[in-house]
Amino acid sequence: MELKETADKFLTLLGCKTFSELPERIMRAVMDGEIKAYEEYLKLCPDLTVDWMQRIYQFYLADREEKKQDFTPVSLAKLLAKLTAHKGEKIVYDCCAGSGSLTIQKWNTNHDLKFICEELDGNVVPLLLFNLSVRNIYAVVVNGNVLSEEVSAVYQVQPGNRYGSVSEIAKPEIKADSGISNPPYNIKWNHPELGELDPRFTESGLPPESSANYAFVLHVLSMLNKKGRAAMILPCGVLSSGPEQQIREYLIHSGKLESVITLPDRMFESTSIPVCIMTLTQDKNEKVELIDARNTCEKEIREQRGGLNDEDKSHRARIYKKEINVLTEDHIKKLVDAVHTKTMEQDFSKPVTKAELSENDFRLTPSLYIEYKAEQPEHRPFEDIVKDLRRINREKNKIKLTINETMARNFNLDTTREMLNEANELIDQNNANMKLLGIDLNLKHEEYLTLTKHKVLKIENIDKGSISSIFSVMIPALVSHIHYLNDEDSRLLKELRDSLLPELMSGRIRVPMDGESDEQEA
Numbered sequence: 001m002e003l004k005e006t007a008d009k010f011l012t013l014l015g016c017k018t019f020s021e022l023p024e025r026i027m028r029a030v031m032d033g034e035i036k037a038y039e040e041y042l043k044l045c046p047d048l049t050v051d052w053m054q055r056i057y058q059f060y061l062a063d064r065e066e067k068k069q070d071f072t073p074v075s076l077a078k079l080l081a082k083l084t085a086h087k088g089e090k091i092v093y094d095c096c097a098g099s100g101s102l103t104i105q106k107w108n109t110n111h112d113l114k115f116i117c118e119e120l121d122g123n124v125v126p127l128l129l130f131n132l133s134v135r136n137i138y139a140v141v142v143n144g145n146v147l148s149e150e151v152s153a154v155y156q157v158q159p160g161n162r163y164g165s166v167s168e169i170a171k172p173e174i175k176a177d178s179g180i181s182n183p184p185y186n187i188k189w190n191h192p193e194l195g196e197l198d199p200r201f202t203e204s205g206l207p208p209e210s211s212a213n214y215a216f217v218l219h220v221l222s223m224l225n226k227k228g229r230a231a232m233i234l235p236c237g238v239l240s241s242g243p244e245q246q247i248r249e250y251l252i253h254s255g256k257l258e259s260v261i262t263l264p265d266r267m268f269e270s271t272s273i274p275v276c277i278m279t280l281t282q283d284k285n286e287k288v289e290l291i292d293a294r295n296t297c298e299k300e301i302r303e304q305r306g307g308l309n310d311e312d313k314s315h316r317a318r319i320y321k322k323e324i325n326v327l328t329e330d331h332i333k334k335l336v337d338a339v340h341t342k343t344m345e346q347d348f349s350k351p352v353t354k355a356e357l358s359e360n361d362f363r364l365t366p367s368l369y370i371e372y373k374a375e376q377p378e379h380r381p382f383e384d385i386v387k388d389l390r391r392i393n394r395e396k397n398k399i400k401l402t403i404n405e406t407m408a409r410n411f412n413l414d415t416t417r418e419m420l421n422e423a424n425e426l427i428d429q430n431n432a433n434m435k436l437l438g439i440d441l442n443l444k445h446e447e448y449l450t451l452t453k454h455k456v457l458k459i460e461n462i463d464k465g466s467i468s469s470i471f472s473v474m475i476p477a478l479v480s481h482i483h484y485l486n487d488e489d490s491r492l493l494k495e496l497r498d499s500l501l502p503e504l505m506s507g508r509i510r511v512p513m514d515g516e517s518d519e520q521e522a
Contacts (some may be wrong), residue, residue: 027126077105077329093176133164179230255284290366
């Protein structure tokens with residue numbers, strides 16, 4: 001189903017004019033037990049194995065800047081569900097639950113499971129409660145900060161004849177059989193008031209304040225019972241960063257780390273950051289299964305058209321078409337089997353001893369340990385790629401167009417703006433990565449296009465009621481030129497990224513964190 005069509009119908013059935021009204025309206029529906037809201041939703045989205053709430057929220061309301069809300073791809077959610085399945089599993093803890101996409105995929109495997117869902121963002125909690133209630137899932141939902149353990153509100157979803165009912169309760173003390181999480185990546189955090197006396201960190205020590213990645217890991221572990229197991233999606237930097245070495249050492253020596261899976265790039269629609277999965281158990285693991293799944297995927301083309309409403313004009317007729325990597329059911333089965341059986345397979349996996357990991361400063365990058373049939377393919381010299389990138393970068397920044405948003409849509413320049421934003425994200429990544437190799441790439445952010453709500457076109461159009469026919473010739477020529485340069489820029493940035501990837505994934509380049517100098521990592 002088209003996202004635009006679904007989103008518009010969803011707004012209508014709830015009586016909302018804008019997407020910003022959704023959270024409050026949905027909260028009223030779940031707290032008041034509006035059966036009609038659930039029934040109308042099911043007419044629109046009858047397949048309860050799919051989280052349409054997530055897709056709508058991510059496209060229209062997600063906060064990528066401050067809260068790092070990049071929601072979990074379905075195939076990764078399915079993988080986490082299978083990785084954490086075990087005998088006697090009854091209660092599942094979902095840390096940083098968002099709209100509940102991980103919980104839904106876990107529930108798809110066993111409708112008798114009960115859930116503890118914890119989420120910081122008060123705007124997404126109503127969607128989470130709706131998702132749980134319409135599926136009649138038993139759950140405790142905590143609206144709070146998992147790291148500081150500050151709680152704003154706690155809700156219980158109690159199953160009924162067909163839909164769940166929601167009420168506020170006091171926070172219960174519950175231990176879970178399984179933990180699943182896709183927490184925000186690389187965010188800063190403040191050490192708790194008790195410091196290392198905090199029960200979550202007494203054995204391991206405190207993760208660095210420059211990154212909360214392992215704080216989330218240790219928090220999830222603290223929520224598990226003695227037979228519990230967890231699977232978490234994390235940025236690949238956690239596998240080799242210097243400041244986090246002591247936490248990796250603790251997880252390895254304590255036997256809590258079961259496996260690490262490095263995943264293909266381009267699995268998320270909103271970010272290209274490479275990620276991995278860690279599985280952890282309360283049992284003692286003598287070896288860590290390391291899996292290189294970077295080539296374990298299929299490509300899928302995603303095309304969507306955004307919503308149409310007065311408030312959210314930035315999404316009017318917004319179209320995106322992206323190539324995404326996904327895991328098939330066969331891929332998921334192969335990965336789960338490798339973790340559980342400690343498979344050794346050339347080019348793919350190897351169970352690694354604590355002694356081997358210690359010799360490599362407890363770095364967990366699989367390609368450091370796995371045997372490969374052939375070397376990574378040769379790439380052009382970095383200096384040649386850099387020279388071409390700088391040339392295109394200078395050419396693109398020779399021009400700059402400031403144009404009214406409505407006029408821009410007439411010439412499809414809003415989609416060009418999307419490409420510009422993606423290119424700037426790649427520029428930041430490649431500037432940082434090349435610096436680690438001692439090469440000052442120093443590409444400038446591309447600023448050739450600015451969209452404005454004001455009636456502005458720098459080559460002035462006098463009649464505000466219509467656009468002069470000259471622009472029908474001039475603007476398409478400009479757009480064509482920009483698209484050519486974008487294609488060249490994209491090709492070169494991807495070439496640079498693909499050339500750097502073996503260096504990063506092998507551990508030859510270590511990704512520094514805030515507070516760690518480049519010299520430390522070189």
